[in-house]
Amino acid sequence: MSDGPESLHLQTLSELSAGLAAGDFSSRELVDLLLRRIDDNKSLNAFITITAEGALAAADTADQARAAGSGGPLCGLPIVHKDLFCTAGVRTTCASRMLDNFVAPYDATVVANLANAGAVYLGKTNMDEFAMGSSNETSYFGDVKNPWDASKSPGGSSGGSAAAVAARLIPAATGTDTGGSIRQPAALTGTTGLKPTYGRVSRYGMVAFASSLDQAGVITRSAEDAALMLGAMAGFDERDSTSVDHPVPDYVSLLDAPLKGLRIGIVKQHFDDGLDAQCAARVKEALVALEGRGASLVEVDLPNLDLSVPTYYVVAPAECSSNLSRFDGVRFGHRAEDPKDLLDLYCRSRAEGFGPEVKRRIMTGTYVLSAGYYDAYYLQAQKVRQLISQDFKQAFDKVDLIAGPTAPTPAFALGEKTDDPITMYLNDIYTIGANLAGLPGISIPCGFSDSLPVGLQLVGPHFAEDVVLRCAHQYQSITDWHRQCPENFR
């Protein structure tokens, strides 16, 4: 690298890993630099908690390990965690007043796996409250600004992670994706966001939103970095019964296999009226570029795709209404002052602790599970979910990947959709299907619409993260959209 140490923040994880291995700089120097950048850019509001002291100590440990020749590729590399991964001794708020002062006594499996690989975490990122939102506006700790335009939303719910990576405050951030919460903010901030197969990464220690849809993933600045991170995060965990005992390949080593012969499915419903014209143009250009690398484009049909948003907004709230019942003011989290009786304790602790979007979903979920409505809503939604999974399965008989837009528009203005939940929910129209079917997906930058990034989404069959990452990596090897940096953060 010809860049001096002052431009380390522009480098990807893989580049930084090489620099650490070569002894060009230490993990402590790198962490120190990034902590300063985080501090200088507080106006983005990307962080809820910064763990400078712990990070510097961990960086020193990593430097010693590298000096002793024992560190792996992630040793000493700086990352941040979305604030719904439990971290022992450091508060985990889920961006909610309910957990404002909650400190977990244990590390999530993702946190532990990355720590064991030597990664150093610098803090915990802002997000939509309990991951419920698509704009990062439902956070108790305030909106996150999009580094490309501070008046715009970075997307959500992993908005803080996406903004921090886009603004070059950190090369990689963990996220979670229940309906698009990694891919959509990645698209809106020009970053690379990977949601793995359901069961690929342990959910243990991830505060649950919708258990059958939640999956941990990562936001980075390249597919190569996502591959590096996934290798450390993934694997069977006996503490999560839904994690799958499936071998974890060396994703990085599989990135360079040629695309020749790869069949990419194009879904015609993806290019309907709802899609912004410039986004459509950028995505189509990207598809042409992939064709140029030897892939073939095949039209596929996902006939039930238009049902994915309503299905999701029955299943996810149903699960959330139950998952969030434990926040009752009795054992941890927010407790109302001077309750007059048990009912008052429950009602006021929850009324005060949860924000409006969380309440809306708890009420929706409670309704769809109620006696007399269960069959019409929850059961019906489960049946449609099966149909959507079937659609994908049939499509993957014909193609290796499905490609299309990640979000219908580029970043929208903060405040623009907050009064209209339905319009907000429709922002996840292209991403939700992969969650309902449990499929791996990635969003990578593929150009701009009026100076705002546009995302290309690639979705693969179960456990085909290697194919998804390879296609994304090869696209990034012939384009430099992922290297574009917002002007104020160079």
Place this chain on the structure above:
Amino acid sequence: MSAWEVVIGLEIHTQLATRSKIFSGAATAYGATPNTQACLVDLGYPGVLPVLNEEVVRMACKFGLAVGANISRRSVFARKNYFYPDLPKGYQISQYELPIVEGGEMVITDATGKAKRIAITRAHLEEDAGKSVHEGFAENSGIDLNRAGTPLLEIVSEPDLRSAKEAVAYLRKIHAIVRYLEISDGNMQEGSFRCDANVSVRPVGQSELGTRAELKNLNSFRFVEKAINFEIERQVNLIEDGGEVVQETRLYDSDKDETRSMRSKEEANDYRYFPDPDLLPVVIDDAYINAVRASLPELPAAKQARFVQQYDLKSEDAEILTVSRAMADYFEACSESTNAGAQVIANWMLGELSAALNRDSIDISASQIAPAALAGLLTRIADATISGKIAKDVFEAMWAGQGTADEIIESKGLRQITDSSAIDAIVDEVIANNPSQASEYRAGKDKLLGFFVGQVMKASKGQANPAQVNDAVRRKLR
């Protein structure tokens, strides 16, 4: 009263005897300091997940096979949602639409002595809640989560029971079987075996069921019977006075011997059951079921039949001897060590031994007289070393830990006198000391034979062989 038919169904909650909880690694031992046996999973901490303890599946299968039920090849855990301070997650993990055990039956003996089949609807796995403690916390309640996550098998019967007595008989059969299978310790005081009863009445001959009340808090066989009988009387009186039974949950108060309303149907929760997305369906194949079946012990009914056939015991005695495995094992161990005869062993076990065990509240498995020791005593009766009467004293000495039967017989000089010259000498002495009675006997007052035998036995401190004494007295007074 006779115009009413009683209809009862039971829901029995059996705590499964696993070392750790159903979805976590925390211990299940009873009586620990509050909240010391609750890990993060039991506390419902944010981010934690349940992992099924496979031992509970095996135990549920054992029960299902033992009662002739169908073992579901695929069963599903569901969440039962409601708020309560001792329910940490705000939902209980249970099984709802797809339980692990469906069908099955238990045969009881009805009031007329005939066998009656009681159908089992289902048995499902679930986690227990914690406990709210209302004493010792001024104006507040304490929460003890040690019990939270303890595995339960809830066994639901059809409404086939027609009296409190039948309900208790059925409950006892289930109690015996879970202990036989060693899937529960069945301890009712500690709450490891408890039941709710659904009770209704209807005019004899009516086919549709009356409105039922669910009785809670029945934690002994006696309370089950009393609570049901109270409830039957309450419902009949209510209807006969022109009232109507309302569907409700009623709590049994054993101090007052009455049931009282806890909550009505209108106040009942909508539990919003749905499949728990954190747990995979429990899938069981034939090989697994066959392996469990092969591991089943001989069950009470089969053992009772075998005891009657093999040992020529009375059926009632065989039934009592097979109530618990420990009791049956004791009997068989004893019978292997003596030729005293099965009925003698049964008489002693159901007589002296049971009385001593009850008196000192000791389970037969912890009896201070081991089967071989009792066999040693009974052998000495059979070979006429001691009489049955002396044997009772020897038993008490053995119970008090004074040694084996032989040691006690020797040290106390209790050996029976069978030497006819020694017996003759005592008889001569007794006759000499009672000349007037001797004359009367000889004059035809035969009833005095007993007097002389008694005097001789007394003079020999009970050690003379009674049959020989009898003969000697008759001979000498001829």
